[in-house]
Amino acid sequence: MNRRTLLKTAGLLPLADAPELIAAPNPARKRSVRFAYIGDTHITPDTxxxxxxxxxFHHAQDQADKPQFIMHGGDTIMDALAQDRDKVQKQxxxxxxxxxxxxxLPIEYCIGNxxxxxxxxxKNDPMYGKKWAxxxxxxxxRYRSFDKNGWHFIILDSVQPTPEGKWYTGHLDPEQMDxxxxxxxxxxAKTPTLVLSHIPILSATAFYDKKNMKNGNWQIPGSWNHTDAVELIxxxxxxxxxxxxxxxxMHLLDRVDYNGVAYLCNGAVSGNWWTSDTYQQTKAGYALIDLYDDGTVERTYLQY
Ligand SMILES: [Zn+2]
Structure with a gap:
């Protein structure tokens, strides 16, 4: 009897099998680090x-098993892309x-669109573009890497303006790719590594919207998923x-395991950009991420 059959017989498998449960964790693994992922906070000065x-923030810090630091996945503020200086400063x-x-807690930030x-x-202001953020x-x-507790962390800058400068797509510029x-x-080669990008590199969330089904073909916007996903994979x-x-x-929650990489899209603190606490089927929340010395990763998504 394998583990799945055993769990099924014991009635322990949920209806939809969580991928995390399919492979039994290595019992000898040790946790290297626990941090909180907080993202898409989209703050405004409103109450x-x-x-x-x-x-x-208090919910994360009051955990009995407390995170050591915070990784912010970007879109800290509501919007600077189309706002004047005064509005951006207030955010x-x-x-x-x-x-x-x-x-x-210390915060490691990633830049969002x-x-x-x-x-x-x-355009001529010294703070134009990413400098202010x-x-x-x-x-x-805007991108960097560091080491912590036996893991290597890479934070990327996903957001590249289109040539006319009015929109953006998700990819790495040549300098950053090098x-x-x-x-x-x-x-x-033995150091487990975690990559953080604001825009997903590979995500099932790109398929939530029927509007992207055009004449029988999916057309996923380049602002939703890294356009250099093939090269990165x-x-x-x-x-x-x-x-x-x-x-x-994406403000949505998923986990795609591909080629041994866990691609985790981690929801949003702001839910539906503060208009309601749920966006599609994902509730507003943040994640606790546990990284282990055998390279495994576990996520607990929490409503605060
Ligand atoms: Zn964004």
């Missing part, structure tokens, strides 16, 4: 998002107020120590 985000001020009052200042009249997030650059290849090449295949690739952006 509702400010109170809810504060509540979310960052709201964010900094919450961080100061309600959070004591709504964090980029793309106001048309600001990099400054507010106090990060060393850097990623070099970063993976110099990382020890091949790159990760050459580096089997890449174990997890997390994202936000």
């Amino acid at each position: 509702k998002p400010m109170q809810a985000i504060a509540k979310c 960052w001020d709201a964010w900094n107020t919450i961080i100061k009052a309600d959070n004591s 709504h964090d980029v200042w793309g106001f048309e009249n600001a 990099v400054e507010q997030m106090k990060i060393s650059g 850097w990623l290849k070099q970063d993976l090449a110099k990382t020890d 091949e790159l990760f295949y050459q580096h089997p120590n890449v174990k997890a690739a997390m994202s936000g952006h």
Whole structure:
């Protein structure tokens, strides 16, 4: 009797098998790190998002099994892409107020499309584009990597403006792709690695919307899923120590296991951009992520 049959016989398998349960965890594995993934907070100075985000931070920090740090998956603020300086400043001020009052954990940020200042009249402003977000997030650059507790972490910048500058698609610019290849090449092949991008590299959430079915063919927007997914999937295949690739952006929750990489799209703190607490079938929430020394990853998605 294999484990599945055993679980079925014992009535322990849920109706829809969670992929996490199909392979039995290695009993000898040890947890390397637990962190909280918080993303798509879309803060504004309004009372509702400010109170809810504060509540979310407290929920994460009050866990009995407390996360060591926070990874923010991007879209920290509601929108800078189409707003003037004053409106953008008020959103960052709201964010900094919450961080100061309600959070004591270190935060590692990823830049989201709504964090980029793309106001048309600001093209000559030194803060135009990603500079303002990099400054507010106090990060060393728009993409970077670091090591923690035996894992390697890579944070990417997914958001690239289209040539006319009015929209964006999800991919790495050539400079960043070269850097990623070099970063993976110099990382020890035994070091499990987690990649974070705002826009998913591979996600089942891209298929939720009937509007993308056109004349019998799926047409997935380049702003929903990395357009260089093929290249990234091949790159990760050459580096089997890449174990997890997390994202936000879609406000939806999924897990796609492909070629040994767990692709996790992690919902959204803001749910339906604060208009309701559910978007499609995903509730507003955040995730606790446990990384193990054998390269496995587990996610617990929580409503706060
Ligand atoms: Zn986004």
